[in-house]
Amino acid sequence: MKNKIYMRTESPISILAQRLKKLKNSLTNSRSLMKDEISDLNSIINMMENLEKYVDACTSSESPHLSKLNQLTMQTDWDKVFSDQKSETRLMTQMMSSKVSGQLLKMLVSISKAKTVLELGLFSGYSALAMAEGLPEDGKLISCEIDPYSVDFARKYLDSTPLGHKIQTRLGSALNLLDDLASEGEVFDFVFIDARKTEYQRYVNKLLSNNLVTKNSILCIDNVFMKGACFSEDEKQTKGSIEVKKLNTQLSSEKFFTVMLPLRDGMTIAKLR
Ligand SMILES: C[S@@+](CC[C@H](N)C(=O)[O-])C[C@H]1O[C@@H](n2cnc3c(N)ncnc32)[C@H](O)[C@@H]1O
Known part of the structure; x- marks a missing residue:
């Protein structure tokens, strides 16, 4: 089967590069751009396109197990999985963390010396495996996922790696599973x-109100830019972007020590003060 090439999660910078290319083409077609103008536009496009490639190239390689899972996820026809009614939700290759995000998560788990990790949203298991690689031998990770196909796909692969035993997968809605974990007395x-x-x-508020985290716990939140909708009124606002924006405001209050990183679609690292 011919492998499909999918785009990863769109970052504001990659969206801008695409828009600028489109603008350059329509300007070139509508009037003759000056040589200098074309060269200026090209240099902006090059800078934008090369930024993420350079960050990727200068970040450590993923392990062979992560690399294989990356390939397996990219090669899976997730549209077919959905149309064959194998998955309950529309899963997409773009959902998988990038290599850089995976390595950042692994680094954060490792340097914070975390022993217990919770993930909300497993998909194919890439970020779970990356974080498990940062855990000590007696560490454990619980990942919550609503889609049964996703859990089966990830479980099958994770069990074929030497770190599968560190990763528990739980099927259900994250909000319900957070209640279960709280009643089991888990702390992450x-x-x-x-x-x-x-x-x-609601995830963050539940984690805090149910004491699933402590003052020393680290929260890491992905897609805090929502493709730019969180900080640009010109972008289409969605229910998701409105909610993520509310969380961004909450995490930037005095109660938290927070750093928002412009990595891909935005990643926030926060802890209680
Ligand atoms: C962006 S993907 C996760 C990607 C994964 N963390 C990674 O980086 O490789 C989001 C996942 O969350 C799952 N999901 C969506 N809504 C959920 C919910 N309410 N509870 C649990 N999982 C949910 C989706 O099925 C999907 O697999």
Whole structure:
């Protein structure tokens, strides 16, 4: 089967590069651009396109197990999985964390010396495996996922790696599973939030109100830019972007120590003060 090439999660910078290219083409077609104008536009496009490639190239390589899972995820025809009614939700290759995000998560888990990690949103298991690589031998990671196909896909692969035993997968809605975890008395050193965007703020509030995290726990939240909608009024606002924006405001209050990183579609690292 011919492998399909999918685009990864769109970052504001890649969206800008695409828009600028389109603008350059229509300007070139409508009037003759000066040589200098074309060269200026090309240099802006090059800078934008090369930024993420350079960040990727200068970041450590993923492990062979991560690399294989990356390939497997990219080669899977997720549209067919959905149309064959194998998955309940429309899963997409773009959902998978990038190599750089995976390595950042692994680094954060490792340097924070976290022993217990919670993930909301497993998909094919890429970020779960990356974080598990940063855990010590007695560390554990629980990943919550609503789609049964996703859990089966990830479980099958994770169990074929030497780190599968560190990763528990739980099937259900993240909000319900957070209640279960609280009643089991679980407490997490590190939490990666990457499930339903419209529920982001409720995840954080539930983690805090149910004591699933402590003052020292680290929260890591993906897609905090929502393709630019969180900071540009010109972009289409969605229920997800409105909710993520509310969480961004909450996390920038005095109660939290927060750093928002312009990595891909935005990643926030936060802890209680
Ligand atoms: C962006 S993907 C996760 C990607 C994964 N963390 C990675 O980086 O490779 C989001 C996942 O969350 C799942 N999801 C969506 N809504 C959910 C919910 N309410 N509870 C649990 N999982 C949910 C989706 O099925 C999808 O697999």
